Amino acid sequence: MALVLTLSDVTKAFGGLTAVSGVSLSVGAGERRAIIGPNGAGKTTLFSLISGEQLPTSGQIQLFGQDITRLAPHRRAALGLTRTYQITNLFPRLSVMENCLLAVQGLRPMKFHLHRDLRRYPEVMELTRGMLGAVGLLDKAGATVRDLSHGEQRQLEIALALAGSPKLLLLDEPTAGLSPAESAMMTALLKQLDPSITVLVIEHDMDVAFQLTDRITVLHYGRVVADGMRDEVTANPLVQEIYLGAS
Amino acid sequence: MDGTAAVWWRRLGFALVLVLLVAGPPYLPPFLLTLLTQTLIYAILAMGLDLILGYTGLSSLGHAAYLGLGAYSVGILATQYRAGFWTTLVVGILLATAVAAIFGLLALRATGVYFLMITLALGMVIWGLANRWVSLTRGDNGISSIPRPDLGLPWSFAAAVPYYYLVLAGFVVAFAVLRMIVRSPFGHTLVGIRESESRMRTLGYNVWLHKYIAFLISGGVGGFAGVLWCYYNSYVSPSDLDLAVSIEILLMVALGGRGTLFGATIGAAVIVLLKNLVSVYTQRWLLILGLVYVGTIRYAPEGIVGAVSDWAHWSRLRLLWRSS
Numbered sequence: 191m192a193l194v195l196t197l198s199d200v201t202k203a204f205g206g207l208t209a210v211s212g213v214s215l216s217v218g219a220g221e222r223r224a225i226i227g228p229n230g231a232g233k234t235t236l237f238s239l240i241s242g243e244q245l246p247t248s249g250q251i252q253l254f255g256q257d258i259t260r261l262a263p264h265r266r267a268a269l270g271l272t273r274t275y276q277i278t279n280l281f282p283r284l285s286v287m288e289n290c291l292l293a294v295q296g297l298r299p300m301k302f303h304l305h306r307d308l309r310r311y312p313e314v315m316e317l318t319r320g321m322l323g324a325v326g327l328l329d330k331a332g333a334t335v336r337d338l339s340h341g342e343q344r345q346l347e348i349a350l351a352l353a354g355s356p357k358l359l360l361l362d363e364p365t366a367g368l369s370p371a372e373s374a375m376m377t378a379l380l381k382q383l384d385p386s387i388t389v390l391v392i393e394h395d396m397d398v399a400f401q402l403t404d405r406i407t408v409l410h411y412g413r414v415v416a417d418g419m420r421d422e423v424t425a426n427p428l429v430q431e432i433y434l435g436a437s
Numbered sequence: 438m439d440g441t442a443a444v445w446w447r448r449l450g451f452a453l454v455l456v457l458l459v460a461g462p463p464y465l466p467p468f469l470l471t472l473l474t475q476t477l478i479y480a481i482l483a484m485g486l487d488l489i490l491g492y493t494g495l496s497s498l499g500h501a502a503y504l505g506l507g508a509y510s511v512g513i514l515a516t517q518y519r520a521g522f523w524t525t526l527v528v529g530i531l532l533a534t535a536v537a538a539i540f541g542l543l544a545l546r547a548t549g550v551y552f553l554m555i556t557l558a559l560g561m562v563i564w565g566l567a568n569r570w571v572s573l574t575r576g577d578n579g580i581s582s583i584p585r586p587d588l589g590l591p592w593s594f595a596a597a598v599p600y601y602y603l604v605l606a607g608f609v610v611a612f613a614v615l616r617m618i619v620r621s622p623f624g625h626t627l628v629g630i631r632e633s634e635s636r637m638r639t640l641g642y643n644v645w646l647h648k649y650i651a652f653l654i655s656g657g658v659g660g661f662a663g664v665l666w667c668y669y670n671s672y673v674s675p676s677d678l679d680l681a682v683s684i685e686i687l688l689m690v691a692l693g694g695r696g697t698l699f700g701a702t703i704g705a706a707v708i709v710l711l712k713n714l715v716s717v718y719t720q721r722w723l724l725i726l727g728l729v730y731v732g733t734i735r736y737a738p739e740g741i742v743g744a745v746s747d748w749a750h751w752s753r754l755r756l757l758w759r760s761s
Contacts (some may be wrong), residue, residue, distance in 0.1 A: 241639055267641035281632040292629045296641035300622045302650075307620045354641060 192219045193255070194358050194388045195240065200249030202235055202412075209235040210246070211412035217358075220385060224399040225392045227409035228432060233392045234276055236409070237360050240390075241273045242266045253358070268297060270357030274347045276366055276392070282336040286327055286346060289335055290318045293353035318353070325349040325379060341372040348379065359383075361391040365398050377401055408432070462601050472709055474601045477608040478665050480705035483689040484615050484698045485658030490687070491695030492619055493651050494631035498553045499540075499560020500686045503533040503656045505567060505678025507663020512580035512673040513573060522586035526664050533660025534653050536563070541652040545645060548634075560683055567675040579674025586668050600669065607665050611658060615698055618654065627651055628696075681723060685712070688726060692733050694740030703741050 195217040202210040210232040217223055225233050238244040240251060242263035251259045253269055281289050291308065294317055295301045309315065322328045325345040330338065335346065344364065351359055364380060365373040377398050383389065393399040399406065406423045408416040416426045423429055462470055482504055489495045507529035514520035514528060544555040567574050574580065585594045586603075594600045618624050626647050629637050634644050667673045676682075685708055693704025708729075715725050737744040 243635065243639065262643075263638040264641050264643050267639060273639060279633070279636050281629060281636065283632060284628065288625070288628075291625065292637070293640050295622050295625070296637075301626050301642065301647075302623055304618050304621045304623045306622075307617075308622050308625050309620075311622070350640070 193217070194219050194221070194253070195390075196252040197240075198250045198252075200236075200239060200246045200251060202232075202239055202244060203247045209412050210239065212249070213409075213412070213414055215407055215414060215417065217388060217390060220388055221405065222389045222403040223391070224403040224406045225390060225409060226394070226396075226399060226406060230411075231409040232412040233409055234362055235412075237273055237362055237390075237392065240360060241271065267354060270355075271360070272351045272354050272356035272358070273360035274351045274362055274364060276362040278340070278343045278347060280335050280343060280346060280350070282334075284335060285331070286322065286333050286335060286338070287318065287331040289346060290321050290349050290353060291315075293350040294318045294321065297354045321349045321353050324352070326375075340367055341369070341376075344368060344372075344376060345379070348376075352383075356387060358388045359390070361389060361393075363392050363394060365393070365395055373398065458605055463598055467597060470597050470601060472713055474597070474604050474669060476702075476706045476709045477601075477604045478662055478669060479686070479689065479709055480702040481608055481611040481665070482659050482662035483686055483693070483701035483705045484611060485655045485662065486686055487690045487695065487698060487701040488615060488618065488627070488658070489648075489651050489655045490690050491697065491701070492624065492627040492631060493648055495545075495548075495648065495652070496553045496687065497544075497556040497655070498680075498683050498687060499556035499558070499563075500655075500659055501678040501680070501682035502540075502560040502563035503537065503659025504663040504666060504682065504686075505563055505673075505675075506533040506536055507660035507665075508667035508673040508677055509567060509574060509580075509663075510660070511664050511667035512583055515583050516580055522588055522668075525586075526661070529664040530657050530660045533663065534657040537653050537656025537659075540656070541649050545648050545652065557680070557683070560678070561680065564675055564678050564680070567678060574675075577675065579672055579676075581672045583667060583671045583673070585671065594668075604665050604669065607661065611661060612698060612702075615658065619698065623647070623650070631696075681726075684726060688730055688733070690740075692729065692737075692740055694742030694744075697740075697742050700740050700742035707741070 193216050197213055197215050200210060200213045201208065213236060225236065227233055235244065239246050242258070242261055245260060249259070250257060253266065253271060256269070258266055258269070281292065291314070294314055298314070300311065300314070319328060319331070322331055325348050327342060327345055327349065330342060335343065338346065348364065351361070361380070365376050368376060373395065380402055389402070391399070391402055393402070400420060404420060405418065406416075406420055407414055408423060408429050410432050415432070416423050416429050462473065465473065482500065486497060486500045489497060510529035510532050511525040514525045520528075540556070540559045544552055544559065547555055568576055585600060588594070592599055594603055626637070626642060629642070630644055630647055637644050666677065689704035689708045690701050691704070692707060693702065694700025711725065711729070712722060715722055733740065739747070
């Protein structure tokens with residue numbers, strides 16, 4: 191199996207605090223992998239290192255066999271890497287349609303076009319509407335994002351992430367703050383993702399994690415403490431101790 | 438009122454304003470024509486600044502420098518080399534764009550108030566050159582008796598009314614070009630950058646490059662305004678690119694309404710009018726300017742256009758409420 195993402199001994203320290211400590215992992219093409227761990231385990235920091243928003247203190251990151259350790263975030267996006275955010279990170283004062291358009295044109299040369307009205311790109315407008323339709327937000331296309339419900343904003347996050355046709359998708363707690371019904375809808379949406387997309391998902395809700403993925407990596411204090419198939423990991427005494435407390 | 442009706446009303450309003458701007462001037466008293474001409478030239482500069490201030494979210498406090506570069510291109514070329522209008526126009530715009538290309542490299546390393554301070558300092562460099570490079574700029578005395586341009590047309594631009602029409606044509610061209618840019622995919626990316634630079638990066642945008650291109654265009658538009666400004670005054674001196682001018686331009690955009698080209702134009706009209714009226718009564722123009730600034734930030738942070746559209750929105754709601 192071709193490797194999509196390889197982390198070798200990646201460490202990120204903020205002064206005296208080591209958020210990610212010597213993490214090595216590799217993710218194969220089309221794999222669905224959950225990253226779990228208690229609060230403060232370094233999961234989101236790990237995502238930021240992969241997406242390039244933060245640079246590691248040491249270690250190496252490879253994407254499709256290319257060293258991207260120090261590559262700028264927009265260049266990683268151009269290679270096919272996209273992420274979503276635990277705390278919704280959208281353009282709150284723009285409309286749903288405008289948000290999604292920014293994501294769709296992000297990887298197209300047309301983003302430098304000065305001479306033509308954006309609305310005169312029928313194929314891009316059509317694609318954007320399709321994206322919004324896929325996440326069930328088409329009837330809200332004209333609404334301002336800050337007026338959307340939290341659940342709808344989470345759906346829009348997914349639309350933005352999918353708009354660039356990613357090869358590797360990092361989902362940071364896609365169901366955070368959702369009601370059980372919304373969470374079930376989100377899970378169903380994510381299960382329908384194109385199987386060729388490699389997905390890494392941070393998830394607190396074990397049910398959701400088990401439904402979306404088959405392989406699990408457990409982080410604790412910035413270290414990988416367990417890595418394997420679902421049953422192995424849940425049977426791991428160390429994982430049980432972290433999650434249930436020492437007996 | 439639904440969306441399409443609002444669009445038609447706005448188009449009607451634009452058409453009416455344009456008709457007035459075209460048909461009115463021959464009947465205006467000279468003083469008002471002066472104000473109108475100055476307004477249109479400053480509006481070009483303010484719209485150019487709005488591209489980076491209102492759309493991209495970068496406050497430049499050195500924009501008078503580009504006006505100055507355009508104006509001195511005309512002043513030097515037209516008097517020492519007897520260059521024609523088109524030569525001075527092209528050189529003025531290119532020089533301003535080229536200087537913006539250098540200044541952009543320095544200023545865009547910073548954001549927010551640091552960006553403001555760097556643009557201010559760079560603007561003062563150009564002002565300093567205008568003052569001290571006496572062999573080229575004649576320093577403090579400025580360059581005078583610059584002839585009005587001859588475009589090879591059957592009429593002369595020496596009189597106020599024909600020159601006004603030249604300025605109006607320039608304004609319409611600048612407005613059309615900038616409007617095309619802000620509605621283009623590129624213009625849309627600028628708004629995205631204003632709203633969230635970090636999110637734009639992870640969506641695949643080279644944020645710096647987009648800001649840099651916008652900065653260049655903004656500088657070039659400033660140079661264009663400078664060319665028209667110099668021919669209008671037949672004179673150019675360091676006071677044309679004084680810090681106070683940079684503040685005035687910034688205030689035009691903030692007062693009129695950031696992120697709307699129309700707002701920048703309204704702001705230019707208000708500031709030009711106020712400046713000329715105030716100068717009749719007092720020398721303390723900067724004090725008044727400061728008060729206008731504080732008043733804008735306190736009472737109309739979105740500018741005049743923002744305040745009017747808010748008011749229209751609320752009065753419409755009230756009508757709905759009454760009729761139901």
